[in-house]
Amino acid sequence: MTRGETYLSLRPAAKKQPAGAGHKAPCIFFARGGCKKGEACPFSHSTSGPIPEKTTGDKNVPQGVLPKPADAPDSRSQIPCHFYLKGSCLKGTACPFSHPSRNQNGPAAVEVPDASDPEPAGKPDNWIREIGGALVQFGDGLAIVKTSLPSDFSAIHISMLPPDSSPLSVSGFLAGLGFQVAEECIRVPPGKTHCAASVRVEDPTFAKRVCEVFGKLPGSQIKVAATNAPMTRGSSLQRVECKKVHCSWHRSLKTVWLNFKSKEIATKVEAKFSAGSYTICGQKVKSSGVTGSRKLNNPQPWTVTLTEVPGDATTMAVEKTIPNALQPAHVEIGKPSQVYDMATANALVKSKLAEFGSLDWWEDAPKVGTGKRAKAKARFQDEGDASEAAVALDGWTIPLRSGAKVQLNVQAIYSARFKVTARVFSVTEAVIDTLRPSWLAKHVFFTPYKVSGPNGHAVLRLEGVDKDAVIKAKASLEEILAGQTAVDAQGKDIWTPSFAVNSTVFKRLKNLEETLGIVIVRNKRHSRLHLFGPPDKCKEALLSLAELATEDPSTLHTIALTAPQFEWACLGGFRGLMQLLGQKVNFDITSTPKQILITGTDTDYRLALATVAARKQPTSSPNPPPPTEESQDCTICWTPADNPVLTPCAHIYCASCFESFSFASPRPAILRCHGALDTCRAVLPLSALTDLLPSLTILEDLLTSSFTAHVRRHPNVFRSCPTPDCPQLYRVTADVAGVFTCPSCLAATCTGCHAAGGHRGVSCAGWKAALEGGGEVMEKLKKELGVRDCGRCGTSMEKTEGCDHVVCGGCRTHICWRCGETFKTPEACYRHLTERHGGIFRY
Incomplete structure (x- = not known):
């Protein structure tokens, strides 16, 4: 494949071909109903594609249009109508193309979000979290399904693509070069004269391999360069995110004058409109009061002026809302401020937003509403897309076919969500309410959802357009919800x-x-x-x-149980201890070995220890069974459950007991239920943990704890940055010398032998041998490899290309590679190279 052929695969040249030629692009005019060029058209007039309903016998049918079989379905019905999406279609229901936002009853029904849902029409939690610089996918039972690190990704930037390029065409273009890339990995920013695309793939060698292929294809206009591969963000739980945008534009409104013969009737009607009792087309309107006419011969001297009336309201619609006894003598309707279809405006705005990235959900602006502006909402999958869309589309004119000049306003919305028990919210709500006026003053809105029962949960949301204001409100809310x-x-x-x-x-x-x-x-x-x-x-x-x-003089004592003692305890021995010592006794079936806990004096402990050693049975019989749902006893401590929580497998826990066993150490690879004397072993679903744990904060701590334990169990796969207290992780590459530069503290580490500073160009074995051989061997090896040490921090460096200005990977000092002198700024280094060495490159 030549470079030129690669370019043409994206955008076929539109040169004429003889009729009957092999592969030709479909003719868009033929698909719309007719092509005036007939057989001379260089594009395909395939009979299997869209064909107009008219027959060749019709004198209006252009030459070259074939008749449509009577029993053949019209494939044009699957294609959206171009004119309808632009604003209007003169053919209406007779149009053979699809009007996607319209049905037989007019505009599609407005999707009204559930007020109890904190994310209307949103996707459920994908259980992806960003921990230690890694993107972690969790499964049921806190299993680690997948872990992705920044080093696992690579990205390229493709420029000078044809203007009509799309993710699909770019994917096909890369496939032609031997690279299979899914469309969701490709982003084509809108509004570019020379179209460009960003491609991000979970393959560390992808960018290098693509650039190598392009290096062997000289002469193409298309340019490819490797770029940084940013990590996607994890869950939005309890952090400020910006994925949502609010869109608004002016509604089509008009003014209506109602003329009455009686002032009394006019006043009654005006009062009804002012109170919202009377609506027009289902929408509340504004009334400016009753005025009298200055004309002495006016038969209807009293006028009620209504504003913000829907633009499509008719005289009949106005009269329909007023009772017959209060009907005006005359209704005068002004011209609408602009004429357009709300369903079309919604479709155009949604389509424009989708150009900036994938949407999680979209909420139409309702046709009927209050106020002068129509308001719609959207949520993007990625934060960067929302911010970019808000900047690019704020002030954009919606291209309505009707010619109405409707300007779109878009605001990026910052939000944070919390989840707490209904008990906690019930006692902190009054404290939160004292802060709401100060939040509202900064245009930050607080909304609670899903408060149900004393053992239920409340989801709380903060939203606003000012990021700093939302962050401050979040901090104050966190302080309240953290308790004292x-x-x-x-x-x-x-x-x-x-x-x-x-x-x-x-x-x-x-x-x-x-x-x-x-x-x-x-x-x-x-x-x-x-x-x-x-x-x-x-x-x-x-x-x-x-x-x-x-x-309280009590002390906590533990009695570790042998297998026979545990069996005795389950068959009634524990119940016997409770009869003997009361509520000072608790069971712990999650520990290894199983334990009986005595919270009391030394005398209580010695009595319990003797009873367990003798394995005495209780005097009462029969022995009570293990805890069940009906008994309301905790599965772990075998006492009446405090703030009980119920697992999907129908086992009851104290809320605190469940939390404690979830964080037990050592951490099991899979979190399982301990019900039925630790024989249930059902994997606890992630979706259930949000209800079983007291708050989202504890849930996030549990996820982090689970991943930390996973990393400890796999030291040959993951390691932490060697800098103390730095949370970043890197992937171990066995005995292969690779360098991990921490994005947080900038420390460099070998990913094979974990040597500080790394050792580019030298194997881990060679580096180890040089260290064991002493300083002279090491210095000789460095000299042979062209490796030098930073004059400030001692980090080893190697320059493979570029100018003689280098930056230390450890302390970020700017260094002259020729003489080793250090500088604080790159400008000072470049000035030194020019004045001292005659240029920044060595020729």
Whole structure:
């Protein structure tokens, strides 16, 4: 394949071919109903394609148009009507082409989002998260389905493409060169004179291989260059994102004058319109009051002026909304501000937005509404697309066929979402309401959704056009939802082992909740209490909790069970201990080995230990069964569940017990249910975790914890950046020398042997041998390879191409490669090269 042939594969040349030639592009005029050139047309008049309904006997049919078989379906009905999408089609229902936004009853029904859904018509969570610089796909049971790192991707930029190029044509073009690339990996930005495309593929060698192929095809106008491959963003949960845009434009409106003979009737009608009781075409309108005519001979001297009336309203539509007894003597209708079809405007705006990227959902601007402006909403899959669309389309004139000059306004919307238990939201809502006026002053809107029952959840959303204002509102909301950690006057956590179990002390804690109208959440993982509610009530609770913890002499004791002892406990032994010691006893069937927990004095512990050792059975019989849904006992601790949660496999847990076992260490590869004496083992679906865990914050912590454990289990696949506290990861390349430059701290590391600074051009074995051989061997090896050390941080560097200005990968110092002198800015280095060495290149 030559370079020129590659170019033509994207855009076939439109030169004439003799009739009957092999492959020809279809004739668009023939497809629309007729072609005046007939057989002389260089394009195809295929009878299998769109054919007009007229026969050749009609004198209006151009020469060359073939008759359509009577039983053949009209394939044009599958093609959108070009004129309809532009604004109007004169043929109406007689048009053989498709009017996609219209049905027999007029414009398509408006898709009204569910008010209880925080993301109307949106996709469910894809469970992709960005952790440590990696894009992680989670599956049920917290299984790690896929992990992608920036080094797994490569990208190219293709320029000088034909103006009508699309992702499909670019995909076909690359396929012709031997590269199979899906359309979703290709982006063609709109509005370019010389069309360009960005291609991003999960293949680290893709860009290099494509450039090599193009290097062997000289003479083409198309240019290809390797570029950085940005990572896509993960979930939007609890971070500020910008994927949504709000679109608005002026409605078609008119003014209507109602003339009455009686002032009394005019006043009644005007009051009804002002109150919204009377609507025109289902839309509320504005009324400017009742005015009297200055003409003495006017038979209808009282006038009610209505504004913001729908542009397609007729006299009949106006009169229909007013009762017969209050009908005006005369109705005068002004000209509409502009004439256009709302369904068409919606279709054009949606289509234009789609040019900037894939949409997750779109909400039409309703035909009937209030106010002067029609308002539509869209959500993009990628954040960059939303921002770009907002900048490019704000002020764009919608190309309506009717000729109406309708200007589009587009705003990028920043948003953040939270999820908390209904209990927590119920006591913090009043505190949140005190902040809402300050948020509204910055045009940040707060909306709660899905509050259901005491054990349900509330999804909260913040939205606004000002990113900084949304970030500040998010921080203040996070502070409220994080609660207050219970600490004493010395700043120590208020905690006693009795708080962790459903004991008598815990009952007093619950009474304190009810008395003060707050929520106290037990964090068993960290042995802390978190208080939620009005600050003054939480402060009052701290005194009571500190006193309660001081009074309680209990200590937590554990009794590890052997296999026979565990069997004894399940067959009634645990119930016997509860009869003996009351609620001081708890089970833990998730630990290895299984444990019985005693929260009490040393005397209680010794009594329990002796009972377990003797394996005494309880005096009462029969033995009660393990916890079931009907018993409302927790699957883990075997006591009445506190704030119970129910798994899809119908097993009940205390909310805190479920959270604790979810974060258990060592982390299992798959999270499974421990119901039915740890025999259930059902994989817990990800969709259920959002309801089983108290908040989205804890869910995100759990996902991060699961991935961290996965990385630890696979040290031969993933490693962390060697810089302390740097969270970035890199992929291990066995004994192959590759260099990972951390995007966070800029530290360079060999991906094979993990040597600091890397060692380009030298194998890991060779580098190790040089280190073992001492400094002289290392320096000799560096000299042979052309490797030098940075004069400031000592990072080893190699220059393979380009000018003699280099930048250290470790400390980002600007260096003259010829003499080794260092500079703070690139300009200073270039000036030095010019003045000292006569130029920036060495010839």
